[in-house]
Amino acid sequence: MAFLVINKVNKAFGKTIAVQDFNLELQKGEFVSFLGPSGCGKTTTLRMVAGFETPTSGRVVINGEDITNKPPNQRDVGMVFQSYALFPNMTVAGNVGYGLRIAKKPVNEIKKRVDNMLDLTHMSEFGDRYPYQLSGGQQQRVALARALALSPQILLLDEPLSALDAKLRVSLRSEIRAIQQELGISAIYVTHDQEEALSISDRVVVMNNGAIEQVGSPFEVYNFPQTSFVANFIGTLNTFSAEIIDPEQCTLKVGDQTLAVVHDLSAKQRGEYVSIAIRPERINFASADQNNNLLEGSIKSVTFLGSIVRVLITCGDNMLCMDIFNNPYLELPKTGQHVQVACPREAVLVLDK
Amino acid sequence: MASTKDRKVVEMNTFAGLRKLPLWSWIWFILGLLYFVLPLYGTLDFSLRMQRDVIGLKAYHMAFADKAFWQTFGYSFFLATMTIIVSICLIVPTAYWIRLRLPEARRIVEFITLLPFVIPAIVLVFGLIRLFSSPITLPVAGIVLLPPLTNTVFGTNVLMVAGYMVLGLPYIYRSVDLGMRTVDVRTLTEAAESLGANWYTIILTVILPNIRASLLSGALLIFAIVVGEVVLASFLGIKTFGPYLLLLGQQRSYEPAALSFTTFLMTWAAMGIIQKISGGQGHVAGAH
Numbered sequence: 001m002a003f004l005v006i007n008k009v010n011k012a013f014g015k016t017i018a019v020q021d022f023n024l025e026l027q028k029g030e031f032v033s034f035l036g037p038s039g040c041g042k043t044t045t046l047r048m049v050a051g052f053e054t055p056t057s058g059r060v061v062i063n064g065e066d067i068t069n070k071p072p073n074q075r076d077v078g079m080v081f082q083s084y085a086l087f088p089n090m091t092v093a094g095n096v097g098y099g100l101r102i103a104k105k106p107v108n109e110i111k112k113r114v115d116n117m118l119d120l121t122h123m124s125e126f127g128d129r130y131p132y133q134l135s136g137g138q139q140q141r142v143a144l145a146r147a148l149a150l151s152p153q154i155l156l157l158d159e160p161l162s163a164l165d166a167k168l169r170v171s172l173r174s175e176i177r178a179i180q181q182e183l184g185i186s187a188i189y190v191t192h193d194q195e196e197a198l199s200i201s202d203r204v205v206v207m208n209n210g211a212i213e214q215v216g217s218p219f220e221v222y223n224f225p226q227t228s229f230v231a232n233f234i235g236t237l238n239t240f241s242a243e244i245i246d247p248e249q250c251t252l253k254v255g256d257q258t259l260a261v262v263h264d265l266s267a268k269q270r271g272e273y274v275s276i277a278i279r280p281e282r283i284n285f286a287s288a289d290q291n292n293n294l295l296e297g298s299i300k301s302v303t304f305l306g307s308i309v310r311v312l313i314t315c316g317d318n319m320l321c322m323d324i325f326n327n328p329y330l331e332l333p334k335t336g337q338h339v340q341v342a343c344p345r346e347a348v349l350v351l352d353k
Numbered sequence: 354m355a356s357t358k359d360r361k362v363v364e365m366n367t368f369a370g371l372r373k374l375p376l377w378s379w380i381w382f383i384l385g386l387l388y389f390v391l392p393l394y395g396t397l398d399f400s401l402r403m404q405r406d407v408i409g410l411k412a413y414h415m416a417f418a419d420k421a422f423w424q425t426f427g428y429s430f431f432l433a434t435m436t437i438i439v440s441i442c443l444i445v446p447t448a449y450w451i452r453l454r455l456p457e458a459r460r461i462v463e464f465i466t467l468l469p470f471v472i473p474a475i476v477l478v479f480g481l482i483r484l485f486s487s488p489i490t491l492p493v494a495g496i497v498l499l500p501p502l503t504n505t506v507f508g509t510n511v512l513m514v515a516g517y518m519v520l521g522l523p524y525i526y527r528s529v530d531l532g533m534r535t536v537d538v539r540t541l542t543e544a545a546e547s548l549g550a551n552w553y554t555i556i557l558t559v560i561l562p563n564i565r566a567s568l569l570s571g572a573l574l575i576f577a578i579v580v581g582e583v584v585l586a587s588f589l590g591i592k593t594f595g596p597y598l599l600l601l602g603q604q605r606s607y608e609p610a611a612l613s614f615t616t617f618l619m620t621w622a623a624m625g626i627i628q629k630i631s632g633g634q635g636h637v638a639g640a641h
Contacts (some may be wrong), residue, residue: 072543073548075547077547081540081543089562098548
């Protein structure tokens with residue numbers, strides 16, 4: 001049986017439905033991210049696991065025990081907040097040891113555990129400082145140490161890095177992942193940052209309008225989005241409406257250009273319209289490979305983004321976005337230039353909805 | 354080390370800011386200062402001139418030598434302390450609960466807390482006397498629920514503290530509410546809850562220490578109200594510091610001035626203590 005089961009959970013605030021029919025199973029030691037735009041219900045779901053919100057219906061089960069109606073202070077769940085939520089009146093060591101003091105652990109044990117946690121989060125030198133004497137990143141490390149000090153069954157992280165600068169976010173998220181793996185603790189991580197979710201998670205739950213759109217590994221969610229929302233939300237994507245020309249031959253028409261796909265279209269009808277998606281990095285300037293789909297158009301703009309160069313190409317009525325790796329020894333394409341671009345058949349994704 | 358450096362930077366910025374102030378600001382500032390300082394100086398000067406042609410502390414010696422002064426002041430001090438304790442016990446959980454669970458009730462509670470500004474103390478004292486000077490009984494059975502409170506010293510003290518609580522309500526509620534606004538009460542509560550704390554522990558270990566400056570401000574205001582209060586004490590026939598000071602002012606000249614100046618110094622000292630205690634409380638979790 002799964003370590004955490006969120007079973008048919010719904011949550012409504014008055015007439016507003018925040019979470020609907022949420023089902024998820026989390027294994028011991030697994031790191032799962034809830035990813036979605038603001039207001040999609042990810043934080044509400046997390047808060048229901050923490051006990052700060054009660055589901056309108058459904059159950060939350062941890063390690064075989066139904067905790068749906070248990071108060072937060074009896075759930076054995078550690079939580080890290082976006083705003084750190086460190087107690088301003090306590091030192092770093094005081095904050096980390098708070099839960100242990102509440103649990104009435106012996107003084108020696110508290111000290112040892114606090115030292116261990118501060119060591120784990122590289123905050124050993126800051127034990128005597130107060131929260132206001134720390135940087136944002138340091139405060140979040142303390143918050144993490146505090147949440148882990150009680151050895152909770154599950155660690156919940158509610159957008160813990162969103163108040164930090166970009167560089168610090170990257171380094172801290174790696175640290176969070178390393179600590180989670182070292183302790184073997186199950187974790188749920190709420191974020192709206194797709195890169196963050198993809199880089200540290202075992203699985204990603206993509207949410208929209210209170211419901212799950214797709215659950216899968218970062219590789220699956222990025223490369224094989226099942227819905228246009230997932231496709232559009234994760235990474236940059238070209239999406240088009242395409243007319244099926246031949247379901248048997250798997251050919252489609254976008255504007256006046258024909259595309260072949262590997263997706264099974266046998267259940268579809270000729271003339272039916274479907275949504276298709278192509279990642280910008282799967283498109284290249286045309287090569288001699290006959291298996292590729294070829295598209296023609298003129299360059300509308302060229303944007304230098306550092307490691308990549310983003311080229312916008314007008315193909316009939318559609319706009320195609322293409323990413324090519326930056327090469328300082330190659331000339332950049334020019335605006336207005338007529339080009340032929342290609343993408344492999346398997347790069348054209350046919351979306352379910 | 355970092356804090357010393359920060360303080361120096363703040364001081365430098367403050368002085369730089371003062372130098373930049375326009376002339377009119379300085380004029381208004383000096384006028385305001387004189388408005389407050391001159392009467393104070395006048396009181397001090399008057400209180401030191403009890404003996405003809407001699408500047409001395411005789412008025413202070415006389416005032417402090419009076420047993421009634423210590424008795425009434427001690428009694429007022431006791432009542433003020435009790436009022437502060439009971440007010441904090443009542444107001445802190447109320448304001449906390451409203452902020453956390455009943456934000457929609459905030460306006461109603463704020464309105465109630467402002468009533469003492471509208472309803473004069475004389476109305477309150479008559480109400481208290483009328484209600485609690487006779488026993489409160491069950492209408493049909495005639496069982497005495499509460500004996501007349503004005504008949505005993507303890508009962509009168511309870512009435513006094515209850516009355517003072519009402520008079521101090523606008524000040525203590527606003528102080529506590531303001532203090533809770535400066536800390537993220539909800540998130541701190543949730544953080545403490547996730548660490549296993551119950552509400553009682555959270556209020557005691559997280560909320561109270563983080564609003565201590567506001568509590569002290571509220572407590573100081575209650576103290577000032579109770580020590581100077583006359584109406585409630587006079588009508589209930591209690592010898593507190595307020596009526597004593599009033600009586601002294603009618604009979605003597607120099608001692609009331611000495612006591613007024615002493616009270617002023619005490620207020621300053623109390624404000625200094627608050628400033629000292631709340632020195633590090635401007636820093637809220639998450640702020641840097």
